[in-house]
Amino acid sequence: MALPRVRFESDGIEVDVPVGTSILEAARAAGAQVGSACGGVCACSTCHVYVKQGLDALSAPNDREEDIMDKAFDVRANSRLGCQSKILRDVTVVCEISGESRKAFLDEHPEIRKAGERTSVG
Numbered sequence: 231m232a233l234p235r236v237r238f239e240s241d242g243i244e245v246d247v248p249v250g251t252s253i254l255e256a257a258r259a260a261g262a263q264v265g266s267a268c269g270g271v272c273a274c275s276t277c278h279v280y281v282k283q284g285l286d287a288l289s290a291p292n293d294r295e296e297d298i299m300d301k302a303f304d305v306r307a308n309s310r311l312g313c314q315s316k317i318l319r320d321v322t323v324v325c326e327i328s329g330e331s332r333k334a335f336l337d338e339h340p341e342i343r344k345a346g347e348r349t350s351v352g
């Protein structure tokens with residue numbers, strides 16, 4: 231049986247995951263730079279992603295997620311919290327990592343930020 235696939239833009243990272251996996255769990259499996267300051271318990275907005283494809287195949291947002299999103303930065307119609315978005319069907323989900331999420335990830339992983347700076351300085 232085919233598995234759902236999650237692609238993280240603009241990094242071009244892809245991962246196949248079982249049905250029921252959250253976008254945050256997929257990001258961790260793929261090594262994508264999605265933050266998770268609260269550890270995935272719907273208490274921050276650092277796992278904020280924009281779902282560009284496959285939005286209707288995700289679990290619906292609950293009231294708590296909507297409350298959190300009210301306080302997030304640059305919220306769009308396709309904004310979701312990665313930790314609360316479970317992939318319910320065998321589809322390809324395409325996500326763009328929000329600025330606040332990538333910043334949070336790099337704050338959580340200073341060693342990766344340093345490596346990136348070294349690479350970009352060339």
Ligand code: FES
Binds near residue numbers: 268274
């Ligand atoms: S990691 Fe905090 S709400 Fe998702």
